[in-house]
Amino acid sequence: LKQAKSDVIIRAVSSPKTLLRAKEMQIADETFGYDEVEKWVEGSDLILLCTPISVILSTLEKLSQCTPTHPILVSDIGSTKAEICKAGAKLQKPFRFVGSHPMAGSEKHSLEFNDPSIFENAYWFVCPPAGMKKSEYAALSEIIEFVGATQIVFPPEHHDQTVAWVSHMPQMASTSLAANIPHRLLDQGYQHFAGRAFRDMTRIAASSWAMWKDIADTNRAEILRAMDEYIAGLKATRDAIEKIPHDEELHQIFLAGNDGRASLFAPGKNASNSFFQLTVQLKDEPGTILAILKPLAAAKLNIRDIELMKVRENIAGTLLLAFKTEEQAHQARDILRAENFEVMER
Numbered sequence: 001l002k003q004a005k006s007d008v009i010i011r012a013v014s015s016p017k018t019l020l021r022a023k024e025m026q027i028a029d030e031t032f033g034y035d036e037v038e039k040w041v042e043g044s045d046l047i048l049l050c051t052p053i054s055v056i057l058s059t060l061e062k063l064s065q066c067t068p069t070h071p072i073l074v075s076d077i078g079s080t081k082a083e084i085c086k087a088g089a090k091l092q093k094p095f096r097f098v099g100s101h102p103m104a105g106s107e108k109h110s111l112e113f114n115d116p117s118i119f120e121n122a123y124w125f126v127c128p129p130a131g132m133k134k135s136e137y138a139a140l141s142e143i144i145e146f147v148g149a150t151q152i153v154f155p156p157e158h159h160d161q162t163v164a165w166v167s168h169m170p171q172m173a174s175t176s177l178a179a180n181i182p183h184r185l186l187d188q189g190y191q192h193f194a195g196r197a198f199r200d201m202t203r204i205a206a207s208s209w210a211m212w213k214d215i216a217d218t219n220r221a222e223i224l225r226a227m228d229e230y231i232a233g234l235k236a237t238r239d240a241i242e243k244i245p246h247d248e249e250l251h252q253i254f255l256a257g258n259d260g261r262a263s264l265f266a267p268g269k270n271a272s273n274s275f276f277q278l279t280v281q282l283k284d285e286p287g288t289i290l291a292i293l294k295p296l297a298a299a300k301l302n303i304r305d306i307e308l309m310k311v312r313e314n315i316a317g318t319l320l321l322a323f324k325t326e327e328q329a330h331q332a333r334d335i336l337r338a339e340n341f342e343v344m345e346r
């Protein structure tokens with residue numbers, strides 16, 4: 001943001017350790033401690049609250065005690081919206097509040113894991129109160145656009161119902177899976193035999209309790225509903241397996257699963273831009289990723305997404321590359337094949 005808009009002043013509010021690091025990384029112009037509320041409120045145009053939800057709620061309470069001298073747009077990135085928007089609506093002028101939530105993140109935290117491309121092509125929910133004009137939250141929309149995300153305007157309750165299914169329940173499923181590896185496996189060290197499926201499904205089990213306890217607390221009913229639906233589906237799959245060799249029921253569940261997964265990538269309502277993907281087998285030697293990226297950069301091919309797909313730790317694995325157009329993907333495929341890489345289209 002600083003590079004694109006030199007007149008923007010970024011004020012960071014955090015712990016002394018994080019503020020020091022933010023200064024070193026040149027991502028903050030001014031720094032403030034948590035308790036210096038009056039100081040960081042006065043003179044700000046936009047305040048974006050990025051703490052755990054309970055702290056967003058208590059900060060909104062603190063803001064309501066402040067009397068800044070000019071208009072301030074307040075927003076947040078909390079993963080649930082109904083309760084936060086209700087609290088935000090209580091802020092008086094010159095504050096105005098609009099809730100928001102980027103659908104992108106990571107199980108990792110701290111500045112060291114910052115990823116400037118994390119919001120690229122992600123959806124970013126915005127929940128304005130009834131009657132608020134677009135122009136009143138333009139500063140937030142500008143940030144969303146700047147980081148390459150797509151703004152989706154949604155009512156807060158509708159947001160919470162939706163993300164309960166597509167984000168919160170999957171977190172609970174992942175956590176439950178990782179929390180329940182039976183001792184008969186752990187005691188023998190057999191968890192190390194886990195393939196990519198188990199590793200993919202449990203990546204977010206490494207997520208922070210500080211973040212998720214507040215999500216569970218502020219979207220309890222919807223998470224319970226989504227989990228009940230998921231558990232019923234899991235039970236139906238279990239029961240279908242019991243009926244083998246009369247396995248038509250399981251077959252139908254697999255077909256429905258194929259369709260559900262494919263629906264994530266299908267064009268249609270709310271579909272994000274589709275991508276053309278390649279997989280490249282990595283060679284087990286130093287600099288292999290650079291050897292792939294360098295000729296693509298030289299050909300000015302813009303990689304829209306990149307993922308290191310490892311089957312196990314400590315092996316070379318596969319690199320997944322995504323391009324915006326089929327033509328770019330084909331050009332990349334030909335360049336890499338000429339460099340003797342094994343490339344497949346997905």
Ligand SMILES: NC(=O)c1ccc[n+]([C@@H]2O[C@H](COP(=O)([O-])OP(=O)(O)OC[C@H]3O[C@@H](n4cnc5c(N)ncnc54)[C@H](O)[C@@H]3O)[C@@H](O)[C@H]2O)c1
Binds near residue numbers: 101106110215
């Ligand atoms: N991680 C994700 O995938 C993700 C995605 C979208 C939205 N969110 C939301 O973003 C918010 C932050 O999550 P995160 O993953 O960035 O967590 P994080 O742990 O990386 O960052 C939380 C920040 O809040 C600060 N903080 C913690 N307690 C505080 C307190 N008492 N007073 C002031 N500051 C405090 C921490 O110092 C840290 O800088 C949450 O509300 C979460 O729901 C997270």
Ligand SMILES: O=C(O)C(=O)C[C@]1(C(=O)O)C=C[C@@H](O)C=C1
Binds near residue numbers: 103
């Ligand atoms: O680490 C991840 O990929 C996440 O799960 C991030 C994720 C999600 O995609 O569900 C989790 C919670 C947030 O509110 C938004 C994003």
